[in-house]
Every structure is written in C-alpha cells, then in structure tokens.
Amino acid sequence: MTKLVPRSLAGQAFVLQLVVVAVIVIAGSTLALLDARRDGDSAARQQVVGIASALAQSPSTAAAIESGAATPVLQPVTEDVREDTGVAFITIMAPDRTRFTHTNPTLIGQDYLGTIEPALQGETFTEVYTGTLGPSVRAVAPVRSSSGEIIGLVSAGITQQTLAQRWRDELPQIILIALAALGVSLIGIWAIRRRVLRQTHGLGPTELQVMYEHHDAILHSVSEGLIVLDRRGVALANDEARRLLSLPDGDIDKDVLPPFLRSFSPGARDEVHVTGDRVLVVNRSHVPGERSPDTEVVTIRDRTELQGALGELDSMKVFAESLRSQAHESANRLHTIVTLVEMGRGDEAVKFATTELELSQRLVDRMSEAVGEPALAALLLGKSSQADERGINLTITDDTELSADAEDVPLSGQELITVVGNLIDNALDACDRDDPWVEVTVRQEKDELLIQVADSGHGMDPDEFARAMQRGYSTKSGGEQGRRGLGLALVAQVVNRHHGTLTAEMTYGSVVTVRVGKEHR
Structure with a gap:
C-alpha cells in the first residue's frame, strides 16, 4: 500500500487534490442529476395543471358536457392537445368517474382510476398514481357550468417513464461538463504539483519536517550569530545574532541594524567591526539562485574578549x-x-x-x-x-x-x-x-x-x-x-x-x- 503513495510532498499533495476534486465533481454531477429530476417533476406538475385547468375552464368543454355529446366533440380536441403538449393522457369525465375521453378509445365509458374527491370539492390538485398507462404525475381540475355547478372533471397526466427519459436526455450534457471540470482541475493541480516539486526539491513531508527541526535546532544552538538579509530587510536572525547586535524580539527592520549591515556586500571575509560595546568579526556570503539575487548570509563572531x-x-x-x-x-x-x-x-x-x-x-x-x-x-x-x-x-x-x-x-x-x-x-x-x-x-x-x-x-x-x-x-x-x-x-x-x-x-x-x-x- 505504501508503494501506491508518492514519497514527495508534491506527489502526495497531487493525489490528495485529485481525490478531493474527483469527489467534488462526482458529488456535483449527482446533485445536478437530482436537481434536473426534481426540476423535471416540478415542471411536469405545472404543465399538467396548466393543461387540465385550461380545458376545464374552456366554455366549449362545459357546453359539450351539457349537450350530451361530450365524447364526439371533446375526444378530437383532447388528442390534439395531448399530441401538441407531449403529455401521456387527457381524460374528461363525469362526476361519477365515467370517461368521456381517453388516449385509448376502448377505455371510454369506463371508470376513471385515481383520486377525484378534492376536485369534486372545487379544488385543482396533483398526485402520483398508477393508472392504465402506468405510474404518472397527473392533475385533476373541476369543470363548472354557467351556474357554477361541477358538471365534469378534466385529468391530464405524464407518465414517470416519460419524465425519467427527459432527465436521462440531460445526462450526457452533465457528464460532459463534469469531465471538462475534471480535466481543467487536473491541469491546475498538475501545475501546482510541478511548482511544489520544484520548490521542495522533491522532498517528502517527513524529510521536510526533519530539515525544519534540524534547522531550528541549529539556529538556536549555534555559537555564531547568523543573519539572512534580502531586499525586504532581515529575513532571519538567530538568538546569538540578536544578542551580539542588541536586536529586538520579533520582526527586525533594516534600519535598526548597524551601518555595516545595511548595504549588500557579499564575499566579505573576516571583517572586523566595532559596535558600541563589542568587537565583531563578520563574514558575508551570497545565496545562490535566481530567486534570491540580493540575498546574503552573514555570520558574526564575538571577538570582544x-x-x-x-x-x-x-x-x-x-x-x-x-x-x-x-x-x-x-x-x-x-x-x-x-x-x-x-x-x-x-x-x-x-x-x-x-x-x-x-x-x-x-x-x-x-x-x-x-x-x-x-x-x-x-x-x-x-x-x-x-x-x-x-x-x-x-x-x-x-x-x-x-x-x-x-x-x-x-x-x-x-x-x-x-x-x-x-x-x-x-x-x-x-x-x-x-x-x-x-x-x-x-x-x-x-x-x-x-x-x-x-x-x-x-x-x-x-x-x-x-x-x-x-x-x-x-x-x-x-x-x-x-x-x-x-x-x-x-x-x-x-x-x-x-x-x-x-x-x-x-x-x-x-x-x-x-x-x-x-x-x-
């Protein structure tokens, strides 16, 4: 198992970021699919309610039912609407459930399967019910006469199979977006890996930790003063340097340094400088590398005694x-x-x-x-x-x-x-x-x-x-x-x-x- 885990910090960071990005993309894609399904169900309910309400409120629907010729008049109308809107069925029925229209003409005259009681009370509602065409999302709206009496009901529905097919049609687009996001993220974290690998010289977390601990121990225990100077001022100063130069704790401004340390002068060897109460021997070395052109390491020895x-x-x-x-x-x-x-x-x-x-x-x-x-x-x-x-x-x-x-x-x-x-x-x-x-x-x-x-x-x-x-x-x-x-x-x-x-x-x-x-x- 340990062979599968990269040794370097950059490699481990790459794997961790890749896992995190993959989890985020997969979770986002799943949420997108669930959201598409939820939006499809909500849109389907609004659609069937709109169709059922429009037909129920149409004067021609009430007139056809009152005339006694509901089937020959309304069957062609409902089929045209159904084909135009893409719903599974539109059924117009009597208050006693007798169908006036249906997608399957052989079922006309039979009882409607589903809930109608809220509609008989004058309410338009929706439900999920398994009828002759299978499970469907349907809406039922009351048809009123000119006097306000409920003389019929209109039900419109979309099968869940149709709804499932709708959001399945969106699946390729969601997958394509997910793959694009994963690809862009992969390029980004690969660039980060290269940068971290270059800056850490391919070292692993344990090696970096050991180096830091050794570095910190050396800085505190070395008997010589050590200062690292860069363009911004004092990048680092150990305890002995602070003691020899009487520097304050915390960050050090370049202005508080002795005059001989305020200028960039790498290559100096065994320079003797006298401060207020000490005689110091100073050596200065340039730090190699393109990223630190004006950085130097200064070592200081106390020569007072x-x-x-x-x-x-x-x-x-x-x-x-x-x-x-x-x-x-x-x-x-x-x-x-x-x-x-x-x-x-x-x-x-x-x-x-x-x-x-x-x-x-x-x-x-x-x-x-x-x-x-x-x-x-x-x-x-x-x-x-x-x-x-x-x-x-x-x-x-x-x-x-x-x-x-x-x-x-x-x-x-x-x-x-x-x-x-x-x-x-x-x-x-x-x-x-x-x-x-x-x-x-x-x-x-x-x-x-x-x-x-x-x-x-x-x-x-x-x-x-x-x-x-x-x-x-x-x-x-x-x-x-x-x-x-x-x-x-x-x-x-x-x-x-x-x-x-x-x-x-x-x-x-x-x-x-x-x-x-x-x-x-």
Missing part, C-alpha cells in the same frame, strides 16, 4: 621586548665595565655603571610613584623602550599622575591598557620620521581622567578621524591604516561606554585627547 586578551598580550609582548632590549644593553654595559677594570680604570668603571643604573632606576621609580596602576606603568616603560629601539623620542610628561586607588580611576586596568596602548601605537606609527617624537600624559583631574597623546605627525582630518572611530578595518588589510583604524575604534568603544569624549586637534603636533568622568564608571 579575545581583543582584550590580545591587548594584554601585546602589553606583555612590549614589556618582554623591553626586557630583551635591556638585557642586550646590560650585556654591552657589562662588557664595557669589565674592560675598564682590566685596563686599571676602576673609578671610571664604577661611575659608568652607577650612572646608567641611576637613570634606569629613576625612570622606574618615577613611573611607580606617578602611575598607581601596575599594568599601565609596565606598558609605559615597555613603550619607552620600544620607542627608543625605533629611534623615536617618547616622553612621559611630568604632569602624568594616576591614583593607585582603583575607585578613583574611571577606567579599569584593562581599559587603560586598551586606550593608552592603542593611542601610543598610533602615535609611534604616525610621527614624522624626520623629527620623531611622542608625548604622553595620563592625569587624574578631580573627577575626570585625562589621557593625551601627541606626536609629530600630520594627524587625520575630521572626516577621517570620525570614520576611524566608528568602524574597524579588515584584519586582512594589514598596514598602518589597519592598525590605526581598529585601534581608534577600540578606544572610541571604551570612551563611549563611559560617556566620555575623544577629540583630535593640530596644535604643537597631532594631539588626541580622551576625557572620562568618574561618575560614568
């Missing part, structure tokens, strides 16, 4: 490079001191060793006293060594001062590393190579934290600076522009989170200033 870890790792890397550089310099100084001792110039060796040690220690002591955050102090020391290796004069201004109490500082240690580290990196990359210098100030001013980094470069114009703060650049782009774009975007993210300000101006150099109030922590 990874970016923070990379920032800390970068700080440690800078610090390690600084230690490596200092170890290399220490080895050179040690060789110099040993050589001076071997040459018998001990006083000069002691002076050389203590001078370098005092300078280094003085810098460490100053950073430790001015900057209470150990990680930031290590970052500044490491960046100083890094700048020295690159031949850049990096100055930590005397105004630099930061409380050791974390409650007094609006930014956390990790946020300080992100802001100061990225601004210094940008300055080191952007400073003028003919006159390379960078100046850093980190100062707590009452309830406001000031971070200011200046360099000898040409800076960025307002439009470029605004774009750099609003979005990141692809990690594939590399180069100075890529680092500066992502760095400034990360700085802007931290500043916006604390409702601070990030500005750039050209005064004595390219100066970038961050201000964050304590009350916004």
